[in-house]
Amino acid sequence: MFKVRELILRNQKRIKRLFSDFLYKTMAGIISTGTQQLVVLPLLAKFFSAEMYGVILTIRGVYNAIYIGFGNSLANVRQITYTDYSKKGIVGDYNLLAWIFAGISAVLLVVTCFFVGNVTIFEMMLLIPSVFVATLNAYYLVHYNLVLDFKKLLFNSIISSSGAILGILLVKYTMLWPLPLLFSGIFSLMNLFFTTPRIREPFRQTELMFKTLSKYAILLAVTLVAQSLLYLDRLIVYPIIGGEAVATYSTAAFFGKSVAVIISPLSSVLLGYYCQDTFKMSLKYFWSGNIIVLVLSALFMLISIIMAPWLTGLLFPTLIDMANPYIFISNLAAILCFAGNVAQSAVLKFANIFWQIVIQVCYAAIYVILGVLVMPKYGLWGFCYVVLFANVVRLILLYTIGHYSIMLRGNIKS
Template sequence: MTKFRILNDMFLNIIAATVPIVVLQILVFPNVANHISESSYGLLIAIYSLINIIPGTIGTTLNNIRLLHSNKYSENNYVGDFMILVFIGSVLNIIAISIGTVIIEGGFNISNSLIVIAISIFALLHDYLMVEFRIKLNYKLILLDRLIVSFGYVIGMIIFIFTKNWYFIFLIAHFIGFIFVAFKTSLLKENRIKTPLFSFILKDSFLFLIGAFLLRLTSYADKLLLYPILGGASVAVYYSATILSKMVSLAITPINSVALSYLSKLNEKPKKLFWKVFILGVFVCFIGYFLSIILSGTILEILYPMFVDEAIKYIYITSASTVLHVLGSIIQPFVLKFCSMKFQIVINSVDVFIYTGLSLLLLNTYGLMGFCIGVMISKIIKVIMLLLVYATSKDEMIVLE
């Protein structure tokens, strides 16, 4: 594993993450916003967040657990466990996504609910199956997958123009993505049997799921919290205020995916590497913050002229929150690989508690600006907790027991 190979993989993964972001944020979402009301657009963002939280969490959990323990399965020639976990995860996903959709929409609409369930299943399976590319360090196929999903977003947008049903944007993209990885990987063909590692993997998956859910909750819950309290219009303004910084962060965070893939091959805690990566992360986030501040006004004028006057007020705070989130995500793979899984739950539980409590408290006092400040403070505390856990934990990696 040469430094050039690692940097090349990071570059490919950044491009892979950037393409669908650009397609969604620059082409699809602004186009949709021009054809529907502020309230409807706020609903779209809320449903989009729900999809990222529920199937996104379950699929990513299965993906990362398999990646982290792939060597152990290979060493013992074990094949199994994960299709059972996929089935369990799919059932949990259907229940959770159904309840979430009804709550967000304020009632039961059978056609919308069925579409969201289908989207969530395709998203979950896609996110899990992608792990084969990560295990094999095949970032060219990951890039190709992202291009195909982006094409799906465009096709979905065209269908939206004729049907005015924006659910098809997500349905087409996730369906095409699932079909691609289903044909390019062999994981769906695995035996549905338990191995001697099943009990440990089930426990580890459960702990990881809780931590990952709490982590995703703080990434997307802002829209879900604001929607029932302030309505769709405020969600639209808030989302617009975070648009550029989110794009920058989503383009940077694929680095942690590559980092975890390579860290999964290590057997010792890399102290010097951690601090080098942290310092580099601070530098990159610093640049990302000022780029966001400088460019946000112009970008908002082009993409969301209807929201720019309100959204621009929150740019400094929302951009700071986003880059702090990115910095935390850069540290996360090290903590995930070399610290006890219980720390994931403790850190993310404290984060959710502070995030929710502080942001809602300040929301009641200072409105949307108070909410933004509360989110920023919670991100600062999260970074401090991650640093303390990694610096003070024992110098040994997680092993199967």
């Protein structure tokens, strides 16, 4: 058992700054997630039938996987390679890559919409610029992590959420459900234009381009798999047991996923600190952080047992009866996923990037293969247990790989 109290006392100033940054980013997460989960999604569920709502959730899931996969992956590579570029005084590559992959993300979403179906031409015309802008936003937000300025991130979240609220108000009159995505992205990008110099960096290739691309390719594949799995419940459930089952599962997991998204900024804040030149990781830091996260996860799970049925019923009165039996197990899986995401920030920085592939392949194999096998016989219950098992295995892998990677780096402190 590590002396956690002694470690905290020796690093009070650093912990105070970390807590302050985490608070700002958590507030940003609460605002953006609260807007989506408490305003946008409940109103969409009210405006559309259960079947159509399931279709919307499926497409939004792919939308999120695409823009986060392409945009966040580039942002994470920017953080990992930040010192390589700064030491050589090189500026370039990233704006070029951001706009290219934003275009690719738009093409992928169009293909998805044709595959899922039930998307009108007007909705498609709104989704294409929405995912393009969202991909750019996901990358340009990296600036706040690089300079550890999370106050501006909070302000950006307020601006983006204002756009989403405007969009959902217009949905009532137009029935064009992509409007909250479009307005949210446009508002955010306009704010980023005035608050980050990254958006005005030159569109040019540098000597580090291919090194950066190789890292990006690996991380992109890993992130796309991870994000696809995050929303894979919709992609697997929809073709096997229908849109109503998608709506049921998404509603059941609503509280747990909302909590996980709200507190997930901790992993991003930690990665920002890990990428600073002065930071040295140790096993004590690694395990102390993970123990704290597990305690928080247990606390959030207790809260969800009390609050989840009530809040879910309040926000989704037409779906609560179908979703109620699945609330506990789906929330537990979502919170374990959050615990894994925090550990992953350390693994991403301090372990060989190859291990990211190993983790995601194992996770995906369990999730997809078992999910497809059990659903025809056991329905949504079988899928819920598969998701829980997959997140437990992922968490164990992250802890094991993180522990041994940090130990082998030789950065262990006494």
